[in-house]
Amino acid sequence: SQQGEEDPQALSIQEGENATMNCSYKTSINNLQWYRQNSGRGLVHLILIRSNEREKHSGRLRVTLDTSKKSSSLLITASRAADTASYFCATGGEAQKLVFGQGTRLTINP
Amino acid sequence: KAGVTQTPRYLIKTRGQQVTLSCSPISGHRSVSWYQQTPGQGLQFLFEYFSETQRNKGNFPGRFSGRQFSNSRSEMNVSTLELGDSALYLCASSLVYHTDTQYFGPGTRLTVL
Numbered sequence: 001s002q003q004g005e006e007d008p009q010a011l012s013i014q015e016g017e018n019a020t021m022n023c024s025y026k027t028s029i030n031n032l033q034w035y036r037q038n039s040g041r042g043l044v045h046l047i048l049i050r051s052n053e054r055e056k057h058s059g060r061l062r063v064t065l066d067t068s069k070k071s072s073s074l075l076i077t078a079s080r081a082a083d084t085a086s087y088f089c090a091t092g093g094e095a096q097k098l099v100f101g102q103g104t105r106l107t108i109n110p
Numbered sequence: 111k112a113g114v115t116q117t118p119r120y121l122i123k124t125r126g127q128q129v130t131l132s133c134s135p136i137s138g139h140r141s142v143s144w145y146q147q148t149p150g151q152g153l154q155f156l157f158e159y160f161s162e163t164q165r166n167k168g169n170f171p172g173r174f175s176g177r178q179f180s181n182s183r184s185e186m187n188v189s190t191l192e193l194g195d196s197a198l199y200l201c202a203s204s205l206v207y208h209t210d211t212q213y214f215g216p217g218t219r220l221t222v223l
Contacts, residue, residue, distance in 0.1 A: 042214035092209030100153040
């Protein structure tokens with residue numbers, strides 16, 4: 001299975017600090033995506049990084065991809081209370097299936 | 111553009127019944143995917159439809175089925191409901207490929223009693 005696995009499972013930080021989440025996967029991919037989910041709601045797409053890209057930015061988000069280590073990281077800078085959510089990585093491979101990991105639950109404390 | 115819509119938002123059924131959930135994708139999106147999310151199993155892929163054909167399928171029993179209409183709207187059906195089918199069912203649409211950016215609806219919360 002090429003299922004992504006997020007690490008840590010849960011993360012609690014103070015508002016204003018940076019949050020880093022990691023995702024590891026097992027097989028080759030075409031792209032890797034990060035999504036956010038607020039409690040009990042649908043997922044919101046954050047960023048997509050292709051296998052030939054190493055880093056991508058979007059506002060306060062920075063995603064890196066290391067295909068040699070089969071891993072990705074999501075960095076959220078200057079965290080806010082509104083960033084409290086679960087974050088999922090999803091890997092898209094040659095089988096044309098998008099596989100989601102178990103997620104990291106991020107809590108931002110005021 | 112309007113986002114992905116799902117109906118109903120909440121549903122309560124009893125064991126043995128069947129249920130049909132509906133999803134309207136973003137206008138112009140041709141791929142519609144369904145997912146089941148539970149606390150224990152996480153987010154699991156059910157199936158994907160493109161041009162009224164099932165293109166991809168996850169590892170779920172035959173009780174779970176779906177279809178897509180010519181306007182790309184999709185329905186999924188679960189027959190002979192079991193307690194373990196209680197979950198948040200999410201629909202997502204993408205332009206063409208399942209591995210493109212997925213745009214999710216708010217989900218349907220199904221409770222089986």
